[in-house]
Amino acid sequence: MAIDWQNEIKTSFGKTLISASHTLDRSPSFCDASLAALLDAYPRDQLGIWTFAAHGEGEEAPIRGVAPDLSGEDLLKAVREGRIWLNLRATNQLVEDYAPIADQIFNGLQAATGRKIFKRDMGVLISSPGINVHYHLDIPVVALFQIRGEKTVWVYPATDRYAPNEKLEAIVLRQQEEGLAFRSEFETEAKKVLLKPGMAITWPQTAPHRVQNGDMLNVSLSCEFMTVPALLRANALYTNGRLRRDFGAHPGRPDTVSPSVIGKAALARLLKQSERKPVGRTPTPASFIVDPEAPGCTRPLAVEANLS
Numbered sequence: 001m002a003i004d005w006q007n008e009i010k011t012s013f014g015k016t017l018i019s020a021s022h023t024l025d026r027s028p029s030f031c032d033a034s035l036a037a038l039l040d041a042y043p044r045d046q047l048g049i050w051t052f053a054a055h056g057e058g059e060e061a062p063i064r065g066v067a068p069d070l071s072g073e074d075l076l077k078a079v080r081e082g083r084i085w086l087n088l089r090a091t092n093q094l095v096e097d098y099a100p101i102a103d104q105i106f107n108g109l110q111a112a113t114g115r116k117i118f119k120r121d122m123g124v125l126i127s128s129p130g131i132n133v134h135y136h137l138d139i140p141v142v143a144l145f146q147i148r149g150e151k152t153v154w155v156y157p158a159t160d161r162y163a164p165n166e167k168l169e170a171i172v173l174r175q176q177e178e179g180l181a182f183r184s185e186f187e188t189e190a191k192k193v194l195l196k197p198g199m200a201i202t203w204p205q206t207a208p209h210r211v212q213n214g215d216m217l218n219v220s221l222s223c224e225f226m227t228v229p230a231l232l233r234a235n236a237l238y239t240n241g242r243l244r245r246d247f248g249a250h251p252g253r254p255d256t257v258s259p260s261v262i263g264k265a266a267l268a269r270l271l272k273q274s275e276r277k278p279v280g281r282t283p284t285p286a287s288f289i290v291d292p293e294a295p296g297c298t299r300p301l302a303v304e305a306n307l308s
């Protein structure tokens with residue numbers, strides 16, 4: 001299987017949206033039978049099951065679900081017929097058969113960019129026709145590979161206007177989820193890409209984005225990773241967050257790797273060690289259960305809360 005990144009990736013990686021062509025969509029690992037077997041093999045308690053309200057202005061929290069007893073085949077049926085987004089994070093670490101695909105993607109990125117690629121996490125996304133993912137950002141760098149179906153991705157500038165510095169720091173500090181408030185005037189600066197099978201994109205670290213599936217089942221690979229500059233920036237953001245919250249500072253955004261960013265990244269290690277109690281988000285409580293027989297393939301979980 002081949003992956004060909006645009007030639008500009010050597011000079012433009014991390015600065016702009018870059019695309020690739022690939023042949024991973026021809027792999028038998030993503031046919032219906034393989035996906036059902038993958039869903040059976042993947043640890044169910046780690047499976048991300050989500051739904052989202054329709055796209056609109058403001059901030060919308062994702063809604064979490066559970067599917068403790070469904071077979072992979074039934075789960076896939078529910079995704080095809082309902083409005084469900086499955087995120088199989090770290091499939092490369094949790095299901096051995098998929099590790100070679102991730103190796104190919106991350107080694108290919110390493111060769112194309114000339115940068116060391118580490119903290120490699122390949123998530124398999126299996127999602128319903130017409131579902132959208134709200135405006136949000138991710139702290140690792142992301143490369144999104146489209147395998148089946150079509151989706152439109154909008155990517156926005158990684159600046160304070162589109163994701164306020166304070167919010168960005170709160171996400172790094174794990175004080176809030178990755179969701180951000182969307183405003184329709186952002187649209188003028190968005191880069192819009194229609195992803196079809198055999199296409200992939202990567203965008204600048206922490207650039208906000210949102211996703212809209214076409215009217216068919218979608219399978220994509222969300223490949224998250226770090227480079228040395230990306231990890232330095234993430235740690236500098238951590239320090240900035242602590243300086244703002246604990247010392248009333250007003251730090252800017254660590255866009256380039258400067259001596260100040262390197263110093264702040266080093267300080268982050270000390271600050272993390274000095275934390276008295278681990279900072280962490282409480283997991284989003286589950287509010288629905290997947291049921292292929294129910295209308296929309298979900299039922300509210302209120303009376304079955306003990307399953308979460």
Ligand SMILES: [Fe+2]
Nearest residue numbers: 136137138209
């Ligand atoms: Fe994302």
